[in-house]
Amino acid sequence: MNDKKISKYKNLIVYYFTGTGNALKTSEWLIEKAKEYGISTSLISIDRFEKIEKPVTNNETLIAFCFPTHGFNAAPLMLKFIRKFPKGKADVVIINTRGGLKFKKIFFPGLSGVAQFLPMLLLLLKGYRMAGSLPFDLPSNWISLHPGLTDSAINDIVNRRKEQMYKFADRLFRNGRAYNYKFFVYMPLDLAIIPIAAGYYLFARFILAKTFYASADCNDCRLCVNQCPTKSIKIINGRPFWSYTCESCMRCISICPKKSIQTAHSFIIPLLYLLSLIPITASVLNIFNIKTGDGVLAELITSFINWGITVLITIAAYRIFSHLLKIKFINKFFEYTSLTRYWRRYRFPDLTLTNKYFNSIF
Ligand SMILES: Cc1cc2nc3c(=O)[nH]c(=O)nc-3n(C[C@H](O)[C@H](O)[C@H](O)COP(=O)(O)O)c2cc1C
Ligand code: SF4
Ligand code: SF4
Missing domain, CATH: 3.30.70.20 (Alpha-Beta Plaits)
Structure with a gap:
């Protein structure tokens, strides 16, 4: 049986911003999958960006923007980055990590608000084509607001999500299009909280x-x-x-x-x-x-x-x-x-460190 994985994409560029590692790990999972399709990949941190180099793209390029949700919106640094991002025609995908919680055996999802719509709108106006989007629930890192989750809750959430990302990436690379049903389910609520x-x-x-x-x-x-x-x-x-x-x-x-x-x-x-x-x-x-x-x-x-x-x-x-x-x-x-x-702190467990700003620390 020929199980060679074929994608319309030949190269993937991932721009990411992360506070505590969720968006970085999410980007790495996406890249892991891309490699199975023989797609060449680059992972770029937007930390402290000043000038944005226009990426070299063609109709076989996919650009991903991966970032945490902050205040029902994309993290402000990523919004600024996308606002300043050069115009282009490549396919793009938006992945916003959200704050998921787990109490007892119940998982609670985060909420995107405009964290997907706004980057999508900005990129569409710049001429890009939306290939997909994913609201992606990982452990909430908002530890000014609540204690960090326990190790077992973190592991449970992370294990569920890794599989979800792999499935999403398979659809994206195979079909050149992938949306998650949550995008549509949450849409009314996401729009209702625009004032917040x-x-x-x-x-x-x-x-x-x-x-x-x-x-x-x-x-x-x-x-x-x-x-x-x-x-x-x-x-x-x-x-x-x-x-x-x-x-x-x-x-x-x-x-x-x-x-x-x-x-x-x-x-x-x-x-x-x-x-x-x-x-x-x-x-x-x-x-x-x-x-x-x-x-x-x-x-x-x-x-x-x-x-x-x-x-x-x-x-x-x-x-x-x-x-x-x-x-x-x-x-x-x-x-x-x-x-x-008195509260536990949070950082993504066993982070593999590719970010130059994370590099020297752990
Ligand atoms: C200031 C702040 C605001 C946040 N706002 C939201 C939010 O509106 N919706 C949500 O689902 N999660 C929210 N979160 C949780 C993070 O988006 C979530 O934990 C994310 O996965 C963290 O990713 P990172 O580790 O890459 O920074 C917020 C976290 C912080 C610190
Ligand atoms: S001061 Fe701390 S919380 Fe604020 S942006 Fe810098 S690292 Fe993040
Ligand atoms: S101990 Fe170091 S990292 Fe912590 S607040 Fe002081 S200067 Fe910052």
Whole structure:
């Protein structure tokens, strides 16, 4: 029997962004399958990209974009990358890893929101042809929000997903077209949460960037600084300082050898609560004598200004917070009141390290 695998593609280029390894491993599984079809492959990290080289493509090229879902959208760095990606005519596939969970014996999927639609739209407008898309549930890495999953839950999720990726890749390489039924099942819900995705992209991500700090155990090894995909950690007075460009990708918190990076729950929650009590927006509008009028549009403008002011105040408050952390007992107070101090961290198990920014660490 002739079991030679034949594909319309002769080369595959995978651009990926990963925080904690899920999207990297997903890309590697796709590449493993491509090799069975004799497809030549390249795997390219978009970490810290500045200029994008136009890939050499023809009608036998497939380009994959693989990235985590952040705030019901593609991770902002990948969105920026796709926005700046040169125009072309090759086939493209979108794979967004999502945060899956498992409690007892039940698996809970993540939610894409616009993490597929938006990259698809941008690429279609650039002339590319959509060959497929896959929302891909791997263990959730959002450990500012919940404890990292147990090893057994992680293994159960990973084992299920690996097979799913192989089947998807087979269809993609064989037929030049592969969509997952989940794309259509989730579509109404994904579209319904567009306002939340917009809120995350325009405001919430900047606030989340200002929730990280290093506890007193930090030994200034600067691993976090060197590995950050967006160069968002600076050292100020010998201590890491997170700038608003942080993507909350969770890489730094998952790799810190001293486990000293924490999410400052006891800083951000009271701050946001206080800001919600004070009618700051109304005062600002009053001072500048700005009238927004009535109706939905006026409400929208007021909310927009409100969130803008909240972000600016959070950025300013974080500066003060960072200074206060130099005082040992204040640092200890925030450390012991940060939930991440007690929660498991997450990183994809047994990562094979091909990413130059991951390379030196493990
Ligand atoms: C800030 C942040 C936001 C997230 N938002 C979502 C989301 O909207 N939907 C979802 O399914 N998963 C979400 N997740 C979970 C990740 O997308 C998921 O764990 C992903 O597989 C991580 O991939 P990585 O290890 O390659 O970074 C979020 C994670 C973080 C850290
Ligand atoms: S990786 Fe951890 S210990 Fe090293 S500088 Fe960053 S916060 Fe400090
Ligand atoms: S600072 Fe940490 S969480 Fe933020 S983008 Fe860099 S590595 Fe990711």
